[in-house]
Amino acid sequence: xxxxxxxxxxxxxxxxxxxxxxxxxxxxxxxxxxxxxxxxxxxxxxxxxxxxxxxxxxxxxxxxxxxxxxxxxxxxxxxxxxxxxxxxxxxxxxxxxxxxxxxxxxxxxxxxxxxxxxxxxxxxxxxxxxxxxxxxxxxxxxxxxxxxxxxxxxxxxxxxxxxxxxxxxxxxxxxxxxxxxxxxxxxxxxxxxxxxxxxxxxxxxxxxxxxxxxxxxxxxxxxxxxxxxxxxxxxxxxxxxxxxxxxxxxxxxxxxxxxxxxxxxxxxxxxxxxxxxxxxxxxxxxxxxxxxxxxxxxxxxxxxxxxxxxxxxxxxxxxxxxxxxxxxxxxxxxxxxxxxxxxxxxxxxxxxxxxxxxxxxxxxxxxxxxxxxxxxxxxxxxxxxxxxxxxxxxxxxxxxxxxx
Amino acid sequence: xxxxxxxxxxxxxxxxxxxxxxxxxxxxxxxxxxxxxxxxxxxxxxxxxxxxxxxxxxxxxxxxxxxxxxxxxxxxxxxxxxxxxxxxxxxxxxxxxxxxxxxxxxxxxxxxxxxxxxxxxxxxxxxxxxxxxxxxxxxxxxxxxxxxxxxxxxxxxxxxxxxxxxxxxxxxxxxxxxxxxxxxxxxxxxxxxxxxxxxxxxxxxxxxxxxxxxxxxxxxxxxxxxxxxxxxxxxxxxxxxxxxxxxxxxxxxxxxxxxxxxxxxxxxxxxxxxxxxxxxxxxxxxxxxxxxxxxxxxxxxxxxxxxxxxxxxxxxxxxxxxxxxxxxxxxxxxxxxxxxxxxxxxxxxxxxxxxxxxxxxxxxxxxxxxxxxxxxxxxxxxxxxxxxxxxxxxxxxxxxxxxx
Numbered sequence: 054x055x056x057x058x059x060x061x062x063x064x065x066x067x068x069x070x071x072x073x074x075x076x077x078x079x080x081x082x083x084x085x086x087x088x089x090x091x092x093x094x095x096x097x098x099x100x101x102x103x104x105x106x107x108x109x110x111x112x113x114x115x116x117x118x119x120x121x122x123x124x125x126x127x128x129x130x131x132x133x134x135x136x137x138x139x140x141x142x143x144x145x146x147x148x149x150x151x152x153x154x155x156x157x158x159x160x161x162x163x164x165x166x167x168x169x170x171x172x173x174x175x176x177x178x179x180x181x182x183x184x185x186x187x188x189x190x191x192x193x194x195x196x197x198x199x200x201x202x203x204x205x206x207x208x209x210x211x212x213x214x215x216x217x218x219x220x221x222x223x224x225x226x227x228x229x230x231x232x233x234x235x236x237x238x239x240x241x242x243x244x245x246x247x248x249x250x251x252x253x254x255x256x257x258x259x260x261x262x263x264x265x266x267x268x269x270x271x272x273x274x275x276x277x278x279x280x281x282x283x284x285x286x287x288x289x290x291x292x293x294x295x296x297x298x299x300x301x302x303x304x305x306x307x308x309x310x311x312x313x314x315x316x317x318x319x320x321x322x323x324x325x326x327x328x329x330x331x332x333x334x335x336x337x338x339x340x341x342x343x344x345x346x347x348x349x350x351x352x353x354x355x356x357x358x359x360x361x362x363x364x365x366x367x368x369x370x371x372x373x374x375x376x377x378x379x380x381x382x383x384x385x386x387x388x389x390x391x392x393x394x395x396x397x398x399x400x401x402x403x404x405x406x407x408x409x410x411x412x413x414x415x416x417x418x419x420x421x422x423x424x425x426x427x428x429x430x431x432x433x434x435x436x437x438x439x440x441x442x443x444x445x446x447x448x449x450x451x452x453x454x455x456x457x
Numbered sequence: 458x459x460x461x462x463x464x465x466x467x468x469x470x471x472x473x474x475x476x477x478x479x480x481x482x483x484x485x486x487x488x489x490x491x492x493x494x495x496x497x498x499x500x501x502x503x504x505x506x507x508x509x510x511x512x513x514x515x516x517x518x519x520x521x522x523x524x525x526x527x528x529x530x531x532x533x534x535x536x537x538x539x540x541x542x543x544x545x546x547x548x549x550x551x552x553x554x555x556x557x558x559x560x561x562x563x564x565x566x567x568x569x570x571x572x573x574x575x576x577x578x579x580x581x582x583x584x585x586x587x588x589x590x591x592x593x594x595x596x597x598x599x600x601x602x603x604x605x606x607x608x609x610x611x612x613x614x615x616x617x618x619x620x621x622x623x624x625x626x627x628x629x630x631x632x633x634x635x636x637x638x639x640x641x642x643x644x645x646x647x648x649x650x651x652x653x654x655x656x657x658x659x660x661x662x663x664x665x666x667x668x669x670x671x672x673x674x675x676x677x678x679x680x681x682x683x684x685x686x687x688x689x690x691x692x693x694x695x696x697x698x699x700x701x702x703x704x705x706x707x708x709x710x711x712x713x714x715x716x717x718x719x720x721x722x723x724x725x726x727x728x729x730x731x732x733x734x735x736x737x738x739x740x741x742x743x744x745x746x747x748x749x750x751x752x753x754x755x756x757x758x759x760x761x762x763x764x765x766x767x768x769x770x771x772x773x774x775x776x777x778x779x780x781x782x783x784x785x786x787x788x789x790x791x792x793x794x795x796x797x798x799x800x801x802x803x804x805x806x807x808x809x810x811x812x813x814x815x816x817x818x819x820x821x822x823x824x825x826x827x828x829x830x831x832x833x834x835x836x837x838x839x840x841x842x843x844x845x846x847x848x849x850x851x852x853x854x855x856x857x858x859x860x861x
Contacts, residue, residue: 071702101523114683115697117716118798119505120594120791140787143695143828157787161806164593187601189568190524197591197604198618214602263674270671275663275699278682279518291547293519295679298475312521383544383561387524394522402565424547 068273069232071316073110075149077227081108082132088218089129095181096173097127097215100194103391104186107223108133110148112317114276115141121158122195124169128176136169164196166203173203177210184215190396191216220396224388225410231434231441233318234389234412237274238432238443241311244268245324253455254303254328258284258296261307269313279312279393282323287335288425292323303329303456308428312393319393321414322430322444329456338373338421339451342429345369345417346447349386349399353415353433353440359403362386362415366399370419378420386416389432411435412443472677473636475720477514479553481631485512486536492622493533499585500577501531501619504598507795508590511627512537514552516721518680519545525562526599528573532580540573568600570607577607581614588619594800595620624800628792629814635838635845637722638793638816641678642836642847645715648672649728657859658707658732662688662700665711673717683716683797686727691739692829696727707733707860712832716797723797725818726834726848733860742777742825743855746833749773749821750851753790753803757819757837757844763807766790766819770803774823782824790820793836815839816847 085108089097099105102116105125116123124136135150138158145153154168177183185193193200204212226234244265251264266277283289283296284307292310301307310323327335345366352365366385384403388395389412397405399413407413413435418428429447433440489512493501503509506520509529520527528540539554542562549557558572581587589597597604608616630638648669655668670681687693687700688711696714705711714727731739749770756769770789788807792799793816801809803817811817817839822832833851837844 112699113697114685114699117683119596119796120798120800120802140695140697144698159593159788159802159804161593185601187605189563189565189600189603191600192523192596192598193601194596196593196595196620197589197597199593200601201591216600259679263679266680267671267674270667270674275667276670276681278680279521281518291544293517293544294548295516295518384563392523394524398524398563400563 069229069236069316073229077229078108078110078149081222082127085127085218085222086129088221089127089184092184092213092218093182094184094213094215094218095129095177097184097218098173099125099127099186101192103223104219106317106391109135109145109150111135111145111150113141113144122165122199124165124195126169126172126176134172134176136165136172138165164199166199166206170203170206173207173210180209182211182213184213184218186216186219187214188216223390224396225408226390226412226434227410230318230390231410231412231443233316234320234432234434235443237313237315237318237320238322240269240272240274240315241313241320241322242445243272245309248309248324248326249452249454252301254301254457257298257300259298261301262296262309265309265311269311273315274313275316276314277311278314278319279321280309282307282309284308284328285425287332288338288421288427290424290426292426292428301328301454304332306331306335306427307454310430317391319389319391320432320444321389321393322432323428324447325427325429325451326454327451328454330453331451334421335451338419338427341370341373341419342417342427343447343449346415346429346431349415349417350431350433350440350442353407353413353435355407355409355435355437357407359397359399359405359407360401362407363399363401363403366415366417370417374419375422378423378425385418386414388412389414407435409436473633473640473720477633481633482512482514482553485626486531489531489622489626490533492625493531493588496588496617496622497586498588498617498619498622499533499581501588501622502577503529503531503590505596507627508623510721510795513539513549513554515539515549517545517548526569526603528569528599530573530576530580538576538580540569540576542569568603570603570610574607574610577611577614584613586615586617588617588622590620590623591618592620627794628800629812630794630816630838631814634722634794635814635816635847637720638724638836639847641717641719641722641724642726644673644676644678644719645717645724645726646849647676649713652713652728652730653856653858656705658705658861661702661704663702665705666700666713669713669715673715677719678717679720680718681715682718682723683725684713686711686713688712688732689829691736692742692825692831694828694830696830696832705732705858708736710735710739710831711858714834721795723793723795724836724848725793725797726836727832728851729831729833729855730858731855732858734857735855738825739855742823742831743833745774745777745823746821746831747851747853750819750833750835753819753821754835754837754844754846757811757817757839759811759813759839759841761811763801763803763809763811764805766803766811767805767807770819770821774821778823779826782827782829789822790818792816793818811839813840
């Protein structure tokens with residue numbers, strides 16, 4: 054029954070409104086159609102949750118079910134056409150989309166193909182050019198055999214990679230989008246502030262993670278989709294694992310890396326904690342990644358490139374990293390929005406020019422010993438001047454949890 | 458740092474152990490290789506989280522990031538080969554997999570293709586046959602252009618749809634898998650039992666959802682990935698929406714449909730509540746879907762088909778549904794496991810024969826008025842005899858929440 058994320062509604066509690074006004078979707082569509090025209094695209098075919106939500110506002114956790122394909126056809130002129138399973142028609146009907154075509158899904162032999170084919174033909178004509186994201190960081194969320202049959206059934210239609218179109222559109226966030234990401238960051242900061250009350254030595258990682266998730270919900274998160282991290286004496290070895298049954302003990306460094314959601318938008322940042330007083334080595338590596346973030350904040354602005362940002366942060370940490378630990382530094386951050394990790398990458402190979410409205414994670418890290426690392430992270434919105442810090446800056450000294 | 462879900466660990470608290478013994482993965486691989494041999498497949502190429510986890514035990518929320526592709530190559534003999542981004546190597550190293558090949562991802566031009574290509578050639582030979590899931594309910598989780606380049610670069614390799622192979626393997630759950638699903642169900646049942654304490658008239662849907670998620674975590678959930686539902690006077694209109702700011706009021710029927718996770722396995726069921734005493738109409742439709750579930754439980758056993766199950770439940774509800782509400786009944790349940798919704802479908806077109814070890818949702822529903830429905834759901838494991846009910850059976854009469 055709910056309608057959040059569909060039409061804009063305000064709660065009057067100082068938090069950002071949920072959803073977006075229709076004018077925002079109209080502006081997005083206009084931007085898209087301008088880009089499509091420049092590339093000779095008669096239509097876009099979109100199959101993934103964020104691409105479809107960007108145009109429609111359609112927000113549901115039902116995407117967690119891989120059973121059914123969902124489609125959006127964006128024509129060169131006029132509003133997008135939703136081609137979706139019947140189970141979604143009521144919820145899609147509450148968005149600004151008018152033309153909603155459904156079929157009974159799952160269907161064993163024609164799971165939407167014939168309805169979709171008709172919609173594509175109407176939008177692109179028999180000999181039109183259709184854009185489909187096929188490049189880096191994309192996938193097509195429909196059966197490969199179904200896609201092949203769709204293409205075979207429309208031999209006159211040309212297909213072009215639309216990765217760059219969707220990237221260009223989605224990576225510049227509107228002010229309303231940035232406010233939602235900022236709210237997610239605010240909630241996570243409040244929950245991190247409570248960690249010394251709710252976690253300390255003797256608790257298992259599983260217990261700490263659970264307590265932190267509850268704190269995030271209590272602070273106003275809609276969902277805590279992503280929480281990884283770990284702890285170990287003097288540092289941690291990887292940052293993508295779920296929690297173990299190991300108990301925190303004095304001398305551990307704990308990292309929690311959270312992607313929680315407000316109205317369909319993520320934060321993505323981490324915080325480090327020392328269980329009991331930190332060693333000098335821990336203090337030094339925390340200082341290094343904190344300073345690397347400062348260096349990033351100093352250069353993160355419109356007109357610079359992702360590679361500039363990488364080099365500014367890496368220049369601080371590289372001389373201090375343990376050379377015996379080996380392993381190349383990967384990227385030091387990425388875009389953020391409706392998805393936990395978006396384009397572009399803060400990497401030495403990514404020459405993407407930052408624009409006002411990009412939202413980025415700054416995520417410098419370094420190997421401190423073989424199998425040990427220290428990572429730090431903030432979320433910022435790019436402007437013409439100094440970036441807007443969406444997270445509250447991490448403490449200057451590593452926060453301490455009770456060791457007893 | 459954590460290792461849950463990788464090697465088996467027992468907590469000694471009466472809950473199922475986390476992870477699986479290596480013997481379970483050995484048995485899965487043997488089943489797979491028997492099927493592969495029968496179909497003339499020299500290797501499988503897998504790209505999605507559940508397919509890769511089924512063979513490896515690799516459990517991480519990092520899959521939420523769509524940026525990087527991950528691959529598993531299953532040869533006709535010998536252990537699977539993981540071809541994964543370097544960021545995953547430490548976590549994958551804690552599974553039973555030995556051969557782990559990495560690259561620095563994301564990479565702008567060769568995001569794993571060349572490493573993958575080599576692994577496929579080793580497993581299948583230059584002229585081998587590779588199975589890739591391409592059919593219903595699947596997608597290939599890598600860029601389409603990357604897949605095309607991979608195929609073009611290995612012209613001697615044949616490609617076959619492996620949907621049926623993975624379906625046959627995954628839909629029969631091991632006893633250890635069923636225990637994890639049962640634990641997820643137990644946790645959700647405990648949280649539902651607390652709903653009358655924590656929810657009632659005057660709370661918004663958003664507040665009710667948040668309170669219920671916290672109750673799930675307190676009851677032992679690792680994550681509450683999926684919670685949808687809604688409320689309205691005398692019933693609800695769809696069951697896939699997020700919560701709204703509408704306040705519960707006397708006369709509402711509230712449904713919560715939860716997919717929470719224990720050690721990587723889902724429950725998926727709903728419960729209905731009446732805010733204040735239910736009307737006679739609500740009582741009658743609740744009775745109908747409750748009895749339809751009884752009819753399903755009576756025939757859900759090995760040797761029967763999904764279509765039998767559909768017909769048994771539909772025979773109860775169809776005569777009672779509001780004919781003016783229109784709309785075909787979709788499926789009335791589905792498989793359940795590492796994913797919220799798995800094959801097969803309880804639908805009149807699905808002649809899949811149930812086998813011991815299938816875990817199914819029984820989910821009869823009916824339109825009670827235009828735009829109003831009532832849905833009921835239980836989770837069961839199929840045996841030779843009566844099914845094992847994994848959920849605690851829903852109350853005989855609709856539970857009541859405080860109306861004041």
